[in-house]
Amino acid sequence: MQFRNKMILSFFIVISLTAIIMGYSYYRIMSRELEASTLQGLEKMTEQTVDTLNLHFKTISNTGYSYFSDTSLQKFLDGPPNFDNEQYYRNKLASQKVQNPLISFIAITRMDGTQLSSYYYYNSSVKAKLDQEQAKLDKKALEMDGFPFWSVSFTTISTTVTPVQSVSYIQLLKRITMNAQRPIGYIKIDMDPGVLDKILLGLQTNDGSKYYIADHTGHIIYTQNKAEIGKSIAKSPLFTAYKRAQKSNQYVNFRFENQSKTFIGYYERLNVGDWIVIGSVPLGQVLQKVDTFRNTLIIIAMISFLSAMLLASLIAAGVTRPLKELNKKMKQVEMGDLGATIQVKGNDELSTIQHSFNKMTSEISTLISKVYETELLKKEAEIKALQTQINPHFLYNTLSTIDSISSIDGDERVSYICIALGSMLRYNLNGGSLATVQEEVTHLDQYLSIYQIRFAKLFAYQIDVEPGIEDLILPKFLIQPLVENAIIHGLEQKVGFKSVHVTIGSLDEARLKIIVEDNGVGMDSAMIELFHRKLSNTSDIVSRQSSSRTMIGLANVFRRIQMYYDSDPQVEIDSRPGVGTRIYFVLPKQTAGGDDANEGTHR
Secondary structure: OOHHHHHHHHHHHHHHHHHHHHHHHHHHHHHHHHHHHHHHHHHHHHHHHHHHHHHHHHHHHHHHHHHHOOHHHHHHHHOOOOHHHHHHHHHHHHHHHHHOOOEEEEEEEEOOOOEEEOOOOOOHHHHHHHHHHHHHHHHHHHHHOOOOEEEEEEEEEOOEEEEEEEEEEEEEEEEEOOOOEEEEEEEEEEEOHHHHHHHHHOOOOOOOOEEEEEOOOOEEEEOOOHHHOOOEOOOOHHHHHHHHHHHHOOOOEEEEEEOOEEEEEEEEEOOOOOOEEEEEEEHHHHOHHHHHHHHHHHHHHHHHHHHHHHHHHHHHHHHHHHHHHHHHHHHHHHOOOOOOOOOOOOOOHHHHHHHHHHHHHHHHHHHHHHHHHHHHHHHHHHHHHHHHOOHHHHHHHHHHHHHHHHHHOOOHHHHHHHHHHHHHHHHHHOOOOEEEHHHHHHHHHHHHHHHHHHHHHHEEEEEEEOOOOOOOEEEOOOOHHHHHHHHHHHHOOOOOOEEEEEEEEEOOOOEEEEEEEEOOOOOOHHHHHHHHHHHOOHHHHHHOOOOOOOOHHHHHHHHHHHHHHOOOOEEEEEEEOOOEEEEEEEEEOEOOOOEEOOOOOEO
16 A cells, blocks of 8 residues: 555544544434433423413313302392393303303203303204203213313304314302202303314424323323314323333333334323323434434534545645655666666755665765675685684694594504594695585595594494485585584583484485484574574674684584575574484585586576
8 A cells, every 4th residue: 555545544544533433422412412402392392282271271160160159140040031131141151252262152051951052053953963962961960960070072163063072161050058059050161172273283293293182091082183082092002101101100201112113202181180181203303303413413524524535635645745756766776777866855854865865876876886896705705714714623623632642642543533634624725615415425424533533432423325416516514514513512512422413315306405413412492593593694693703603503504505505595403402403404406517406507
């Protein structure tokens, strides 16, 4: 991924996380506040509606009680019919109806059925229906013995002669004296259904909300849909949830599910009998403000996000433009064009890097010729220096052995050691840095035979060479340093029998394997890990080991393989404390002509 895209992606992640966390937190807080305020508003509206209904019911009740307590009316109804009095009370009832907009019809009925009303029904069918209902209500009023009650009844309004359902106040009228009370008539006051419609209209909307005036059994007393008046909602989800909420916590609002939708239910008790105002509003309407707020917040967030990303893109482009130019010039240098330079503008950190790049290319161009001229000489000198690091230590031990034997008595072993040492020195001083496998094995055999004389019966060695590889070419002293390392650091510290086993053979058609094994004191895993880590920087090891020769053999071999074959050797070290050490490495096969045995590549 380009650096510019990484910067934009970083801006994207930071801005997104910030916007999501802040937006979600703000949305949660505001949604709860909006939902709570909306619910409180609906609850308040329900309470106001109930208060208005209670006030209207009380007004009508007071009107009915004024007639119940009117002694003149009692005397009139208790006495014989009188035309003047009848005309007076008819006019009074008509005037009462006109003055009080809550009343649609008011009637006073004698016990013999004679009725005085606010107006007269001329339609015989309407009058018969109303009289029939009046008889039922009068019978119930007689049973109530003077206690008023409210009931659903038919009434008429001025705009039509068709009876419509409304709510009526009914009470038995009595003649009250010092000695007795006796029934003298009935009063019935019908509430104007238009008033009830206006009151419920403030609650009921076209979004699915419904409100009813109902009794405690669920029978509908009044609603805007007149066809539902008298029906029961006792088994509806609304009334079931109301009964459950009423029993559990007496909350004014409650929630319920109906047809996979959630509704908020409300109820308030009326001061009329066991009536309640009950209704429901879809939760979607309650959360409408929340949804609107959410959508607005999303739009604002998207606009802000796009603006921020555009600004981030411009900033990233300004930052990465110099880096792109630097990358372009670096690729030119990588392809060998050391004359590539950058025009430096400004004095910020990127300008400093550009200036350093120009300086670097100039210095590289100046130094490369010197490096090229001295590289071959330096490599040859380094190879010779590495080869000579092994000889002093071996020569010192060999001379010590000769001295020890000679001091005891003359022995043929002294002659053998001198002959072997002379052959080894001639092999070392013989020109060239390469030798055949056979020459290297002969040199190694002479070296180990001297150590066998030194350790007598406590030391043995074995060299196994696969037939057919004797003429392959190796760097001189490639195996002997590893064997010397095994003897000095593995076998000399061991008590008891000591042995070294060298194996040279083909790994495949193109590679040669060399294995050096000993039964010495071995190394722990920490030391092996240290060897591997230091072998990754053998030039540093060799330069710092002038006084310490702990790893000189292995480092010498590793470094010379790097130089001769231009590649790192495959080296494996397997060692266990008290058991011994096994060093295994792989080399390309090379013939005497300097060609690879498989590919014929000149090195």
